[in-house]
Amino acid sequence: MRSLPARLLGLTVSGTLLACLPAVVNPTPAQAVAPPNVQNNQTTARYPLADALTLTVNITTRVDTDGDGRNDKVQLRIKRPDTAGRGDADVRVPTIIEPSIYNGTMRSGIKQHPAKLNSDGTPPQLQAPLVPPAIDHPARNDDDVYRAAPAETWTHMTSERYLDDEFVPRGYAVAELDALGTGHSEGCIGVGSKSEQAGVVAAIDWLNGRAAGVDDAGLVVTAADWSNGKAALQGLSYNGALSIEGAASGVTGLKTIVTEAGIADWYRYVRSNGAVVGAAGTGYAGWDLDNLASEYNNGPSPCGDRITSSITDRLERDTGDRNAFWDERDYTTGLENRPNASVFVVQGIKDTTVRPENATLYWNALQAWGVESKLWITQAQHETPYVTRQVEFLRQLRLWYDHYLYDLPNGITAEPRVDVQQSDLTWTTQAVWPALAADAPDGAGAVTLSTRIDNTKTARSLAAGANWANSKVDSMTQNTEPAVTGPVAYNALTNSDYMDLNQATLKYLTPVLNKSVTLEGTPSFSVVAKTQGASPYLNALVVDVGDEGSRPRVISRGWLDTRNYAAPGTLDLKAQVVVPEDAYRLYKWDGQPIEATVPQGHRIGLVLLPVDSRNTPHYVGENGKQSTTLSIGTETSSVTLPVKSGKTALPG
Structure with a gap:
């Protein structure tokens, strides 16, 4: 690799002057100077x-x-x-x-893949072959003159x-x-x-x-x-x-x-x-x-x-x-x-x-x-x-x-x-990202909040502390193909869209925050669950819930295919057969990174879903069944939030 050119500084010396110098000369090294720009x-x-x-x-x-x-x-x-x-x-x-x-x-390219699949991963009906369209290409010869840019x-x-x-x-x-x-x-x-x-x-x-x-x-x-x-x-x-x-x-x-x-x-x-x-x-x-x-x-x-x-x-x-x-x-x-x-x-x-x-x-x-x-x-x-x-x-x-x-x-x-x-x-x-400094004035660091549900299964919350009695399982059933404005309305695959929280069953919220909380980094989910039905997916959302009547804002999503299961805390990403009647398993995965402040007076929520049909393939089970039931163990499921500031506003 060639470095920037050296430029010489000095005076022209006449032959007469050179003759007066000693026979052995140690010349001054060439000095590199900045280019004129x-x-x-x-x-x-x-x-x-x-x-x-x-x-x-x-x-x-x-x-x-x-x-x-x-x-x-x-x-x-x-x-x-x-x-x-x-x-x-x-x-x-x-x-x-x-x-x-x-x-x-x-160009018009390969036909998109089927968005609707049988639960074993195969298309539920015949699909057009995925063949690129015929395109006329110019002949190539050794003496080609390459096309210049427009x-x-x-x-x-x-x-x-x-x-x-x-x-x-x-x-x-x-x-x-x-x-x-x-x-x-x-x-x-x-x-x-x-x-x-x-x-x-x-x-x-x-x-x-x-x-x-x-x-x-x-x-x-x-x-x-x-x-x-x-x-x-x-x-x-x-x-x-x-x-x-x-x-x-x-x-x-x-x-x-x-x-x-x-x-x-x-x-x-x-x-x-x-x-x-x-x-x-x-x-x-x-x-x-x-x-x-x-x-x-x-x-x-x-x-x-x-x-x-x-x-x-x-x-x-x-x-x-x-x-x-x-x-x-x-x-x-x-x-x-x-x-x-x-x-x-x-x-x-x-x-x-x-x-x-x-x-x-x-x-x-x-x-x-x-x-x-x-x-x-x-x-x-x-x-x-x-x-x-x-x-x-x-x-x-x-x-x-x-x-x-x-x-x-x-x-x-x-x-x-x-x-x-x-x-x-x-x-x-x-200096770093994420900056979860332990010495932040109002607390920072990872905060783990567990899902909770009271004895009557009418109040759900994110909380810390001991298990609650008689609240072992929480469930919801969702259709594979809800209408765009259905149970969960997705405007697009985004970390900042909104959802209809009223119709999301597996939702767990913190108490109203007494100060703002800034989240910076990657949330993680730990959920004991089983799925029954068509979809093998387990989807988690972290939401910012404001005043009653306002639309909760999604600030992170995390997707998981439950077939890619190895052992608690690991994902080997090698699919295994989904057994709907299988026992509960512990799944751990990360969501998308967050850089968001949830204001004072809002709540932070965790929403779990079996179906995200706007963003993942639509699965169809036996006899055309398109619904999936997701059940979770509430005492053993949680979300860990990366808190940059405001930790003291969260349960703990």
């Missing part, structure tokens, strides 16, 4: 955006994902400052890359358009990379696979002279005359996932990534504790990774059969099991996935597309690995904080990139590592 340890806007240079390069990867006998090429489109035009021909610049699947035209993309290089405006004038190249199998890149989309990772690695290798690239005319092109070899990856959603994949490769030259709502564990994108769970806006339970792959596999390579064999056939969709397919796509475990680059994580706690556990589990892994990292937790859905906190986000981002791509000691690493947006939309900073 750097002042006071920060980059400045020196290079006019209107003068920026552009280049399209098609880079050979190390993989052949479409099986045509040739390694695939990925296309990288670059906008860089005209340093030579300002007399800075010896300056070499770093590159901020946005890897993306979204640069081509979205002219309009040069106006703003990336979907995060501010990157061009902010960073090209400051001496950064900004680039857009088509992921394998998408846009103008060859190959087949791998959705989180190690082969998909290779496409990202190739771009950074090319910047460092380790991979071959050709321009639109097929002529060999390198970055030796302008790149310093240092690179960053940044993106939202799938683009953030590609950034995480690139970081996990350990490729030399990648110095940092900024991932905004990126998927770090693809199992947790469409699965949870053995349950098949949909993502908002994707058709819910019928949509899966093969649908994603087929809709965005819009590159020049024919890949329909390969998507079926490499993705559809390996999903374990009927069981929700983890397997080698999912393990390959988990970047939150294993030292082999430890980034050699720093990581800036951004996540909306109310995100319904990429659930926040992806970010928080990745954050936890980064801390365990000792990776230099920074975290933003927002109250937003699936969006960049550039939309909601533009000035501060750009300030930190500029300092972040200046530090890691220009090696500038600007103090960003001395600032608080975590920025948190609270329920009232104000911001605070802290």
Whole structure:
């Protein structure tokens, strides 16, 4: 890797003067000075955006994902400052890359999976085959001229358009990379696979002279005359996932990534504790990774059969099991996935597309690995904080990139590592997340509250303390397919929607809070239960219950497939047969992370459900029976809440 160029300072010395010097001279070492676009340890806007240079390069990867006998090429489109035009021909610049699947035209893909299943996991009636539509692909020849990017993309290089405006004038190249199998890149989309990772690695290798690239005319092109070899990856959603994949490769030259709502564990994108769970806006339970792959596999390579064999056939969709397919796509475990680059994580706690556990589990892994990292937790859905906190986000981002791509000691690493947006939309900073300090003024830490029901089974509560007499079992029966406005009305898969608490039977509430309680972190559930009927799922919700007549707000959800049972406190994620008459079992699982304040005068509730038909497959039992009865042991079931402040307001 080439460092920033050294520039010499000194005076020209005449030959006469040199003759007067001693025969042996120890010359003064060359002194490195800041490039001309750097002042006071920060980059400045020196290079006019209107003068920026552009280049399209098609880079050979190390993989052949479409099986045509040739390694695939990925296309990288670059906008860089005209340093030579300002007399800075010896300056070499770093590159901020946005890897993306979204640069081509979205296709009609594989038919969604059946949303209604028999209780053994098979479809209750014949379904149309899951076959990708016939698509005419261009012929591929060795002398192909690679397609250039449409002219309009040069106006703003990336979907995060501010990157061009902010960073090209400051001496950064900004680039857009088509992921394998998408846009103008060859190959087949791998959705989180190690082969998909290779496409990202190739771009950074090319910047460092380790991979071959050709321009639109097929002529060999390198970055030796302008790149310093240092690179960053940044993106939202799938683009953030590609950034995480690139970081996990350990490729030399990648110095940092900024991932905004990126998927770090693809199992947790469409699965949870053995349950098949949909993502908002994707058709819910019928949509899966093969649908994603087929809709965005819009590159020049024919890949329909390969998507079926490499993705559809390996999903374990009927069981929700983890397997080698999912393990390959988990970047939150294993030292082999430890980034050699720093990581800036951004996540909306109310995100319904990429659930926040992806970010928080990745954050936890980064801390365990000792990776230099920074975290933003927002109250937003699936969006960049550039939309909601533009000035501060750009300030930190500029300092972040200046530090890691220009090696500038600007103090960003001395600032608080975590920025948190609270329920009232104000911001605070802290050193860690979650911050459950034991010395908080009004108490903090994990609080476990047990489900309780009085002798007449008319009052249910969350409480601490000894068992209550004669309240062993509590039950509810729910239909697999309630109307949208039925027993529990879901507006969408979200951590901030509302529900009809009056018709939810298994609901347990704290007393009215005498002060506000802030929850920060991941709740966990411990429930002794059995299910009888069609659905094998056990669903838990943490809710904020306000005044009578107001709609309770859901602040966390947790899904579990009871078939994935091994022993109390463990989930082996290998499905077993559901026996409706089986004895009660103890199930333990986590919900989605919370960053929420429940106000004084409200109550915190736990709701348990056997059916979440808006977000999970609809199960049908024998003779078309669609109802499920969930029974729980109230003395042995509980929720553990991560309390940041206000612990003394809870039962205990």
